[in-house]
Amino acid sequence: MRPLSPNAESFLKITTREELADWLGSTDRKLRFVLYKLVDSQKYTTFTIKKRNGTDRQIDAPRKYLKSLLRSINEAIQEIAPATGIAKGFVKSRSIFDHARIHRSKKWVVLADLKDFFPTIHFGRVRGAFLAPPFSFPPGVATCIAQLCCKDSSLPQGAPTSPAISNLICRRLDRELVTLAKANRVSVSRYADDICFSTNLADIPQAVAIRCGNGDYVAGEELVKIVTATGFQLNPRKFRVRPALHQQMVTGLVVNDRVGMPKVWRRQLRVILHLLSKHKDEQGLEIVSSWKRMGFRNKPIESLAHVVRGKTQFAHWLDKRSGSSFVAALHRSYPALKELMPRIAPSLAFRIMTEGDSDALHLQAALNHFHGLGEFFDLKPRFENYPGDKGDMDLLETLKRIAKANIDELVIGLFDCDNLSFMKSHASKSGGTVRLGSRVYAIFLAHPNEAFTDRFCVESLYPRNYATLFTTEHRRIFFGDEFDINTGLDKTGKFRRSAPRSASVVVSDKVVRVEDGYSSLLSKMDFARMVLAGAAPFTQPSFEGFRPTLSLLRSVVDSTHTKER
Numbered sequence: 001m002r003p004l005s006p007n008a009e010s011f012l013k014i015t016t017r018e019e020l021a022d023w024l025g026s027t028d029r030k031l032r033f034v035l036y037k038l039v040d041s042q043k044y045t046t047f048t049i050k051k052r053n054g055t056d057r058q059i060d061a062p063r064k065y066l067k068s069l070l071r072s073i074n075e076a077i078q079e080i081a082p083a084t085g086i087a088k089g090f091v092k093s094r095s096i097f098d099h100a101r102i103h104r105s106k107k108w109v110v111l112a113d114l115k116d117f118f119p120t121i122h123f124g125r126v127r128g129a130f131l132a133p134p135f136s137f138p139p140g141v142a143t144c145i146a147q148l149c150c151k152d153s154s155l156p157q158g159a160p161t162s163p164a165i166s167n168l169i170c171r172r173l174d175r176e177l178v179t180l181a182k183a184n185r186v187s188v189s190r191y192a193d194d195i196c197f198s199t200n201l202a203d204i205p206q207a208v209a210i211r212c213g214n215g216d217y218v219a220g221e222e223l224v225k226i227v228t229a230t231g232f233q234l235n236p237r238k239f240r241v242r243p244a245l246h247q248q249m250v251t252g253l254v255v256n257d258r259v260g261m262p263k264v265w266r267r268q269l270r271v272i273l274h275l276l277s278k279h280k281d282e283q284g285l286e287i288v289s290s291w292k293r294m295g296f297r298n299k300p301i302e303s304l305a306h307v308v309r310g311k312t313q314f315a316h317w318l319d320k321r322s323g324s325s326f327v328a329a330l331h332r333s334y335p336a337l338k339e340l341m342p343r344i345a346p347s348l349a350f351r352i353m354t355e356g357d358s359d360a361l362h363l364q365a366a367l368n369h370f371h372g373l374g375e376f377f378d379l380k381p382r383f384e385n386y387p388g389d390k391g392d393m394d395l396l397e398t399l400k401r402i403a404k405a406n407i408d409e410l411v412i413g414l415f416d417c418d419n420l421s422f423m424k425s426h427a428s429k430s431g432g433t434v435r436l437g438s439r440v441y442a443i444f445l446a447h448p449n450e451a452f453t454d455r456f457c458v459e460s461l462y463p464r465n466y467a468t469l470f471t472t473e474h475r476r477i478f479f480g481d482e483f484d485i486n487t488g489l490d491k492t493g494k495f496r497r498s499a500p501r502s503a504s505v506v507v508s509d510k511v512v513r514v515e516d517g518y519s520s521l522l523s524k525m526d527f528a529r530m531v532l533a534g535a536a537p538f539t540q541p542s543f544e545g546f547r548p549t550l551s552l553l554r555s556v557v558d559s560t561h562t563k564e565r
Helices: 006-012 017-023 028-037 064-080 096-101 123-131 139-149 162-169 171-183 221-229 263-278 281-288 304-322 326-333 335-340 357-372 392-405 420-426 524-533 544-564
Strands: 044-050 056-062 108-113 187-191 194-199 209-211 217-219 240-243 350-354 410-415 433-437 440-444 495-497 511-513
Touching: 006 064, 017 028, 017 139, 028 064, 028 139, 056 064, 064 139, 064 162, 096 187, 096 304, 123 139, 123 162, 162 171, 171 187, 171 221, 217 221, 263 281, 263 304, 263 326, 263 335, 281 304, 304 326, 304 335, 326 335, 350 357, 350 392, 350 544, 357 524, 357 544, 392 410, 392 433, 392 440, 410 544, 440 544
Parallel strands: 350 410, 410 440
Antiparallel strands: 044 056, 108 194, 108 240, 187 194, 209 217, 433 440, 495 511
């Protein structure tokens, strides 16, 4: 388990309502006023929005002061009790795409829906969740938090805390669904109240779905039992089974092959663009307003241009996640309307060279992560070092030789910031970027934040509590600043390094456990390989520290492209 932030730790230590108010940055008097004096109409703004089927969904949005309290609670909940792996909704860095892609190219896709999802999560269940581990609050505190998070004795749709609390309540359900899926060789994921199973087996396991005499399917007894035992109910009207011969849709995305938009969706978008290119907006608007599908029914449309902007933004996001090029094709077909569509950033081929092979693996892992989020998709480098190149001086000399050869390729050498004399001699004042030739650059890792030290390397870009996790063999990487330069002991007194006066940021000499002499050092290369593979314990890394460096890479690529056009 990851170490908690001081804010989350202090949240878990709350024992009274007064301490809760203080943690929220409020006073007990103000908190009591919100809890016991204000009526719901004074705490929430209520309105309705249209569902895709045309019915109304009620949204209860908390007013400003209550919203600020709930945001603080929401952050603590997500850190202390993060969503399970199969939960794809209401989780940072997960989306409908992640929910859908698990089920692509399967013989069978089974869709189940939890009936009255948010109303089912009532006050008692919310209070019970805060009484139980990992929170284990005293009854009075659990009651206060549940009162803050509930409206009309259940979770309101529209409150910042409702998504995280729903995932918290569903943790047992998720565990049971995973057990069911493993026992029956099916895949499973959940997006809020939508549960999806898929399999390549010849037939759907009866534990998941049972075929009736009329050819329709109903939920299997084991699935019904799990859902009911965890406090929910399945909606039988929304239970669906889709074979590969039919269109398989998961949260609005087609998964028969790769994850994509339905054909009717793409076709209608092309029709809208055609109407805009041939007719006035008003004439086209009259035609589109009559459509009964794709979210147009019962929803007034401002203009066709507004529709195009919204739908192409979504299509562009999906292109980046799936590797497709639908929006690029629209640019080519309707060049006069490209201002209404997202800009297609050029993806230029370039090479990155690093001081060591492990650095390249970390950069690749970071790019894989951001590409999965639809970011930095224009950065698609190849990583290649020459054999024998190790360290900053070797890499610099190689870059200089490449610059003299004037090869027709953009080459960027990426250097750690761990050799201050080397940096002083070779780094320019323009953000750590040095131009060595027309298409050859040397750049230094960018500082993730202002509080960062002057000396750091690529491993330093991860949060320290993540980078120093122990493997199952009880090994980890160590940083030089953990050790006393005289005794060689780390700050805990449990480990000793053999060369304590070495100036390296990440320890490469021997580190042993004091009590038994066990070699505890994980090599930099093994660490990089495990991060890239997502191997335990490095399953949920934070790559935010890499963002400034990737932005710096993008600026070099963009500037080179601009100069050569």
